[in-house]
Amino acid sequence: MRLTLHTDFALRVLIQAALNDGALTRINDVAKSFGISKNHLMKVVNDLGQKGYLDTVRGRNGGIRLMRKPHDINIGRVVRDTEDELAVLGCLDQTGYCRIERVCVLRGAVRSATNAFLAVLDGYTLADLIKPHKALSNLLALDRQAGVRAV
Amino acid sequence: MRLTLHTDFALRVLIQAALNDGALTRINDVAKSFGISKNHLMKVVNDLGQKGYLDTVRGRNGGIRLMRKPHDINIGRVVRDTEDELAVLGCLDQTGYCRIERVCVLRGAVRSATNAFLAVLDGYTLADLIKPHKALSNLLALDRQAGVRAV
Numbered sequence: 001m002r003l004t005l006h007t008d009f010a011l012r013v014l015i016q017a018a019l020n021d022g023a024l025t026r027i028n029d030v031a032k033s034f035g036i037s038k039n040h041l042m043k044v045v046n047d048l049g050q051k052g053y054l055d056t057v058r059g060r061n062g063g064i065r066l067m068r069k070p071h072d073i074n075i076g077r078v079v080r081d082t083e084d085e086l087a088v089l090g091c092l093d094q095t096g097y098c099r100i101e102r103v104c105v106l107r108g109a110v111r112s113a114t115n116a117f118l119a120v121l122d123g124y125t126l127a128d129l130i131k132p133h134k135a136l137s138n139l140l141a142l143d144r145q146a147g148v149r150a151v
Numbered sequence: 152m153r154l155t156l157h158t159d160f161a162l163r164v165l166i167q168a169a170l171n172d173g174a175l176t177r178i179n180d181v182a183k184s185f186g187i188s189k190n191h192l193m194k195v196v197n198d199l200g201q202k203g204y205l206d207t208v209r210g211r212n213g214g215i216r217l218m219r220k221p222h223d224i225n226i227g228r229v230v231r232d233t234e235d236e237l238a239v240l241g242c243l244d245q246t247g248y249c250r251i252e253r254v255c256v257l258r259g260a261v262r263s264a265t266n267a268f269l270a271v272l273d274g275y276t277l278a279d280l281i282k283p284h285k286a287l288s289n290l291l292a293l294d295r296q297a298g299v300r301a302v
Contacts, residue, residue, distance in 0.1 A: 075257070098185060
């Protein structure tokens with residue numbers, strides 16, 4: 001039971017963009033910070049753009065920035081928006097998946113469990129995730145301090 | 152975020168075995184009931200045997216049965232025992248997965264969310280899952296009623 005890398009990377013992009021507090025963040029810097037392939041990251045950024053999370057400025061001095069304030073970005077919502085498959089069992093998103101689905105107690109239990117998972121994440125906004133602002137910024141700026149910033 | 156088919160099938164095997172109330176259940180019948188490959192099912196049954204859930208009786212009239220009473224089999228425990236990967240993000244089962252993991256708020260949030268998911272399942276035993284006993288038995292006995300029982 002693993003969230004996709006798409007969701008994983010989306011959350012990390014949002015954290016790094018939020019730490020930059022309105023300034024543009026270069027995709028190369030995010031790729032470098034987290035050791036993620038730039039190609040994969042571009043897909044994530046495009047998706048977050050289409051879904052109203054990120055503005056993208058093209059060109060040499062371009063980059064990304066949040067479209068909304070961090071406290072207006074709910075983490076449960078982000079996961080619902082980025083995760084293709086939140087149905088942890090096939091019967092939760094298909095009919096005819098299993099012969100007993102009409103009366104299955106397990107199906108309801110697993111649906112409740114998934115709702116409980118999301119409800120915890122609904123209790124967090126992106127502003128909560130960047131509360132250790134200084135420590136996070138320091139960790140993500142290591143390359144820059146070492147003078148090997150990606151270009 | 153999907154549970155593995157291994158866990159999915161394990162839960163269904165346990166439900167069918169529980170409905171048989173101590174009598175032997177043939178693996179062919181479970182395979183037929185749920186449209187699952189017998190080979191895949193054998194692996195699941197072996198795993199459930201090793202983990203103390205199922206007794207296996209070999210031979211022509213063999214089959215499987217629960218090692219414990221349904222109300223002594225907790226569903227959260229079954230999922231923990233059968234699911235390889237309950238770490239929904241890589242940072243939950245590896246160190247060095249992500250640069251910010253030491254101070255990451257998201258990591259704690261996702262861990263809490265996973266615990267909330269499992270806590271819901273901890274509220275169910277196998278006895279709860281077979282409460283619609285008659286309806287479940289009828290649905291799973293369709294082949295037999297139609298005279299096309301697997302042999």
